[in-house]
Amino acid sequence: MTAGTPTSGRRRDSSASSISYVLLALAALTVAVSIIWPGNPTHRLPASWQLDLMRPTTQAIRYVSSDLSIAGIEVSEITRAFARLVEWPLLFVQGLLAAPFTVEVPVIGSTVLPTMPWSVVVVLVAALAHWLGGVRLTLLSTATLLYFAVLGLWTSAMYTLSAVIVSVACGVVIGLLLGVAVYRHPRLEAVANPVYDTLQTLPVFSYLVPLVVFFGLGPVTALVATIIYAMPPMARVTTLALKSAPSTLFEFARMAGCTPSAEIWHVLLPSRMRDLLIGVNQVIMLSLATVVIASTIGAGGLGNDVLRALKSLRFGTALEAGLAITLMAITMDRMSRALATRRPDHTRVSSPQFLVRHAHGAAALALGALLWALSTLLPQLHTYPAEWTLSTANVIGEAVQSFNREHAAGITAVRDGMTVTVMRPVRDLFSAAPWLCVAMLAAAAGTALYGVSRGAVILALLIAVAVAGLWPHAMLSLYLVAIASVFALLIGAPIGTLAALSPRLGRVVDVAVDTLQTLPAFVYLVPTVVLFSVGELPALLSITLYAIAPAIRYTQHGLSGVEPSVLEAAAMAGATRTQILTRVQLPLAMPHIVLGASQTLVMAFSMLAITSLVGSRGLEILTLEALGKVDPGKGLVAGLGIVILTIVVDRLVSGAAGRWSWERERERG
């Protein structure tokens, strides 16, 4: 999401600021009225004033999915056909990696595709890793796969992997085509960008529900949701890459006599391969994050393992599967990044020997075929034998339980302390505040930052939330996000400061933050639930953990981005190190830190949706309930409520950051 530019020009400023003062006064008035007359319409919107948007939406979607027919073909038939189209490659890859797949061949009859032996998978992945990034990457990927096998998670991991593979393939192709279409017809951009934004802000469960209506509960639905969620970065990167290709390259293609499509597909796109591969990396990581969540709706895989284990309090198993997801994420990230940063090198292609040019492929194929043949004699090579697996689940589970038992007093103290001193007061404040007061405060801030029209839009959006009857839930979401963001900043900013001050610590923090940002959101639920069981506290802590990365990173970069000459000047003026930090570095880095705060909020909102799985109670729980009851209207409306909250909060905070740095620029002249 991009922040708009704060309004400039004095005249507009003064009229906007007087309107925002009026709004502030009105907000104060609603508070006063609500104290005298609690429950008035500005305090609690009466049910009779609310509009039920959920039921009509559900009815409309159900009508389209079951009764509507276009040109004599029922929509449900179309969606079912589409589902089969998407299902086939998924079943094929799953068949290859996880479970035997029966194909109907017209003449021969049904044939079962053999599943690839685990040993062959290990060898092929190792060869790919070696080709991409040498020995270290080979070790990482082999260790990851062995971890799956040894801990008995092989089949789950392969289900997750196959879903990721198919989703990435579809997401990359669709993203490329969309990105090229938008490049060719720039007018589409005005439509595409908001759509991408919404697709990525809408909680996963929200669009899972309508998809369930169309495609039924199962792996195809999960796959379609994953593709929709993971595709936008590819489309954006593609359009951006084409736009940023040097104009002379485009002219060269013209002069060489390329057709318009050859220009794009043979010259411009391949020349921006590095940008595109960074897009692919994002698609891979988003796919994995979504596949893990989507697997909780019954598609099987590591996410499902974690959730089931958490629900039945088998913490050892949950941690094992959570670590498996973590390892898979790190491996996929490193491998796809290695692909993106590969430099073309003539020494590889220039060898006349075919086998030298394709050493990795040849070795992988030969060894793979050998192992596959051997596995018919040695079944251990085909299916990892159960008696070789080694589970630490019980040991860890017991350790966790005994830790929890021994520190029960401490844990209870933390939980109660947090609940009583922080969470409950803030929640009461958010719930007690008159809804119109909150909406007007936001509108006042919006007017002051962006002018009257955007302020009006913010007010209208928030009134819509109230009219849709979502306000109480929205406040429960907002309070959780607010506390978590403050926590994330309180913890993240000092860490970022220390990292900026000490280069050695900085490098460690860099790696840690990198890794944190790689992990699927779902993983963050595991440790907090293990410690504090389910409820709002673990939800809050998970959000905090997830949102901490931008707080650290922006602070660190803001501080270390201050020009050295300024610091030298301060030192020459006789400032102590503390004085330099507090009087020079921090003020100069402030716009960056505020920008980090807005990123923190966006991250917190995106984590919020998943915390419904472990007991948060805001809008996100409505989306999850909707999924359980297959009520698409409820899921969509509640999801859009989260989108509105995210957009309003992000605009206000990033607008404040923009205004901050802009006013500084103006002061400097």
Next chain:
Amino acid sequence: MKPDVSGPAVIRCRGVWKIFGRSGVARLDDRDALDDAALSAKGLSAAVRDVTLDVARGEIFVIMGLSGSGKSTLMRCMTHLGPASRGEVLIEGQEIAGLSSDELRIIRRDKMGMVFQDFALMPHKTVQRNIAFPLEVAGAPPAIIAARTAELIGLVGLEGREQYYPSELSGGQKQRVGIARSLVNNPRIWFLDEPFSALDPIIRYELQTELLRLQKELAKTVVFVTHDFDEAIRLANRIAIMRDGRVIQIDTPERLVLAPADDYVRRFTRRVDRLAILTVGALADPSQAGEGEPLAASALVRDVLGRILSTSRGTPVVDAAGRLRGAVTKEAVAAALSVCEALP
């Protein structure tokens, strides 16, 4: 030295204008007057103004001007990469604006080659594949592509680097690839848009020498854009000097130096090494006969300076046909060389 060329016109520009507006190329009424007041009233500005010129077959025609003078824009009118807003451009007698996109593509494939300032190489292809690309696009048979590519790699001296990627080459090598690629389809017209501007002075000089060698061998019709007057002088048969979208003067380097059209041109010529471009013929005084062995009119003053200075009565000058054109004296040389000191 550069050969004299005066073949038929290969490129003709007649009253070419290129006008930019707020939304790209603005539509102009044909009856609209083209002056600054009328243009700015419509929010437009002209990058090329009323340019009429001919480029002769086999010559090196340099378009020289400072940044913003419209030189690259004029070249893009010729290639139709940025079509002229008004006026006509004829390539070998064919009006380029009247061609369909397919016809245009064929003309570009068959007749034109272009070299770019930033090389515009494809980073994902090797040297060999970069050079082969125009032929691949045109659908040439693989055997011909291979032979032709190898030939050009030899021509620009990149043997042994065939399988390198552009990121593994130096700037000079990259532009050699750009040159080879632009010549692979054996074009008749060769466009070079500031090809050497991004290179170090020594490499630039080396590639200029290379270009002259290639041109001697290949005899293309060359349109060369540069902002470097010394480069223009060194390479050109004729130079068009541009300022604010207009062509101020089109002449041979020697005529530019001896008879600049205005002070703007004169300022460029001031620091030029005149000895390197003045020929004996241009300084010959027809009223004198001189004495001693005659000099060829096309000889550079630099090469025969000793002879001219050794006599006070002038040295006779004969043209290619052997006719006496007069005599060149020390005084004439001194006058031609000291023009610059006389300027403010």
